[in-house]
Amino acid sequence: MTEHTSLPLFAALDLDTLREARRTMDVLSGAVDAIKIGPRLYAQGGAPFLKEIVDHGFKLFLDLKLHDIPNTVRLAVETLADLGIFCLTLQTAGGRRMMEESVAARDRLGSTMKLLGITVLTSFDEKSWDEVAPGCPMDVAIKKRAWLCGDCGMDGLVCSPLDLPEVRAVTPPTLLKVVPGVRLVAGGDDQSRVATPADAFRNGADYIVMGRPIYKAPDVRKAVAEIARSIEEGLSCRK
Numbered sequence: 001m002t003e004h005t006s007l008p009l010f011a012a013l014d015l016d017t018l019r020e021a022r023r024t025m026d027v028l029s030g031a032v033d034a035i036k037i038g039p040r041l042y043a044q045g046g047a048p049f050l051k052e053i054v055d056h057g058f059k060l061f062l063d064l065k066l067h068d069i070p071n072t073v074r075l076a077v078e079t080l081a082d083l084g085i086f087c088l089t090l091q092t093a094g095g096r097r098m099m100e101e102s103v104a105a106r107d108r109l110g111s112t113m114k115l116l117g118i119t120v121l122t123s124f125d126e127k128s129w130d131e132v133a134p135g136c137p138m139d140v141a142i143k144k145r146a147w148l149c150g151d152c153g154m155d156g157l158v159c160s161p162l163d164l165p166e167v168r169a170v171t172p173p174t175l176l177k178v179v180p181g182v183r184l185v186a187g188g189d190d191q192s193r194v195a196t197p198a199d200a201f202r203n204g205a206d207y208i209v210m211g212r213p214i215y216k217a218p219d220v221r222k223a224v225a226e227i228a229r230s231i232e233e234g235l236s237c238r239k
């Protein structure tokens with residue numbers, strides 16, 4: 001096991017292969033203490049790969065964005081509950097009963113795995129949002145979904161850094177705010193609602209999630225050091 005920092009940053013490893021992910025984790029060891037993986041690596045490595053990440057000493061964010069009828073999601077939560085996962089994502093669009101049954105199942109099993117609700121993906125802008133939710137302004141959906149996470153007993157939520165002021169207005173301070181869509185320099189990809197690490201923490205993020213700016217950087221550890229400086233800046237003038 002390696003020595004780890006307590007940087008409030010999840011490095012998202014959206015890489016092609018387990019081999020690349022292992023290599024990146026080795027480089028990140030000691031600089032980052034929390035890793036996020038999504039469906040691609042999970043499909044390749046399954047539970048043994050999750051164990052490998054946890055045994056490495058990393059806090060593990062499993063980002064499956066589960067979205068189905070309550071029974072189906074609850075069964076998945078039960079299966080994932082004792083694998084040492086720090087947090088797991090569910091889509092709030094699955095509704096109250098899906099979230100409440102998942103929380104209850106997790107509690108019944110005595111698991112500490114945190115359940116986070118996705119509010120509105122950071123890739124949406126007003127135009128693309130209107131195509132999937134015609135007539136519902138994005139800020140209304142964000143606030144309602146954020147509130148619902150708190151009301152259903154979820155441990156936290158995922159939102160854009162730009163949404164934090166509205167989200168904080170309708171949620172208890174204890175609800176974890178996990179924030180992707182973070183860039184030192186914005187532009188040129190599929191993220192729409194973005195801000196810097198400094199702005200995310202100034203506005204109340206508990207953790208940020210960053211992928212490509214880390215694993216695509218020519219010097220991964222140098223990129224993390226720059227992000228860490230921006231995080232410090234934000235934390236030092238938190239609103």
Ligand SMILES: O=C(O)c1cc(=O)[nH]c(=O)n1[C@@H]1O[C@H](COP(=O)(O)O)[C@@H](O)[C@H]1O
Pocket residue numbers: 012014038063089118120121122123158159160180181182191209210211212213
């Ligand atoms: O749940 C997430 O982590 C997530 C939610 C969201 O609204 N937007 C979003 O980008 N993410 C994830 O955060 C990571 C962002 O990666 P980069 O855009 O490469 O920094 C990806 O792994 C996404 O799957």
